[in-house]
Amino acid sequence: MQISSELILTQPISSLSFNGVKTSILRLDLLHPVVSGNKWFKLKYYIKEALKYQKSCIASFGGAYSNHIVALAFACKENGLQSIGIIRGESTTPLSPTLIKAKEYGMQLHFVSRSMFNEKDSIKKELNYPDAYWVDEGGYGPLGAKGAADIMLSVNSEFSDIICAVGTGTMMAGLIKGSNANQQISGISVLKNNYTINSEINCLLSDNDRTKQFSIIHDYHFGGYAKSNSTLFHFMNQLWEEEKIPTDIVYTGKLLYAVKDLIQQSYFKPGNNLLIIHSGGLQGNSSLKEDILVF
Numbered sequence: 446m447q448i449s450s451e452l453i454l455t456q457p458i459s460s461l462s463f464n465g466v467k468t469s470i471l472r473l474d475l476l477h478p479v480v481s482g483n484k485w486f487k488l489k490y491y492i493k494e495a496l497k498y499q500k501s502c503i504a505s506f507g508g509a510y511s512n513h514i515v516a517l518a519f520a521c522k523e524n525g526l527q528s529i530g531i532i533r534g535e536s537t538t539p540l541s542p543t544l545i546k547a548k549e550y551g552m553q554l555h556f557v558s559r560s561m562f563n564e565k566d567s568i569k570k571e572l573n574y575p576d577a578y579w580v581d582e583g584g585y586g587p588l589g590a591k592g593a594a595d596i597m598l599s600v601n602s603e604f605s606d607i608i609c610a611v612g613t614g615t616m617m618a619g620l621i622k623g624s625n626a627n628q629q630i631s632g633i634s635v636l637k638n639n640y641t642i643n644s645e646i647n648c649l650l651s652d653n654d655r656t657k658q659f660s661i662i663h664d665y666h667f668g669g670y671a672k673s674n675s676t677l678f679h680f681m682n683q684l685w686e687e688e689k690i691p692t693d694i695v696y697t698g699k700l701l702y703a704v705k706d707l708i709q710q711s712y713f714k715p716g717n718n719l720l721i722i723h724s725g726g727l728q729g730n731s732s733l734k735e736d737i738l739v740f
């Protein structure tokens with residue numbers, strides 16, 4: 446899949462432009478129905494590296510609804526590489542829609558118990574794939590951040606604030622790298638009380654990048670990673686009805702909710718020109734019952 450910058454669309458959001466704040470959104474969700482958003486950017490230099498080292502396969506980790514896993518499966522297929530997904534928890538019948546897609550794209554799945562899943566080094570050792578290039582869970586790492594920095598190539602310098610959802614922090618690190626000194630980057634953490642995220646992001650930054658303006662906001666996790674509630678569903682449905690912008694329950698729904706609330710609380714100031722990064726991930730909504738979201 447080629448990503449053309451013409452495809453990447455910045456659109457204003459009128460329902461989130463108030464209190465003197467102007468808000469637009471970068472629709473990375475429109476890049477591809479399954480492999481949308483930031484995962485594609487985060488993977489591209491890992492793929493290059495794997496090809497350079499003539500590996501036949503890329504292996505990585507994720508949950509049964511992981512955007513990273515399905516994006517990796519697709520990206521490997523596109524590049525003539527095999528892929529292996531180490532999946533947290535037992536296999537289910539049927540498989541989750543995410544894993545069905547990953548398998549369709551040729552990924553070989555390995556299920557690892559929840560208790561073992563965090564022992565990444567021993568899993569790698571045990572599986573012993575000498576031909577595999579390993580990518581960390583969520584694509585975390587310098588090459589992931591380097592790829593995410595390329596998102597900023599299609600962002601106009603007129604924006605005063607760039608706001609994104611934060612999981613591993615790799616995308617945010619990339620946005621910081623790609624931003625200029627007068628832009629402020631704000632990250633909405635989707636994990637509960639994940640206060641080590643600052644140092645994880647700092648690890649991916651150069652000394653110069655660390656002097657840029659960025660902050661993480663911890664108030665919009667809705668109970669924790671992949672947790673959701675009717676307030677969030679209501680907001681997401683309303684946003685769809687007003688703006689025809691689809692969001693997901695894990696990342697972008699929380700992100701847009703946060704932006705609205707932060708404008709209401711005057712966290713952003715009159716004259717601020719915000720750009721929200723829609724990082725995709727809509728396939729993650731496949732974990733929900735069908736009648737919860739209207740889109």
Ligand SMILES: *Cc1c(COP(=O)(O)O)cnc(C)c1O
Pocket residue numbers: 482483484512513583610611612613614615616617693696697724725726727
């Ligand atoms: C993975 C993901 C994120 C988080 O990206 P990190 O680089 O892990 O912080 C945000 N939004 C969506 C839709 C994602 O799939």
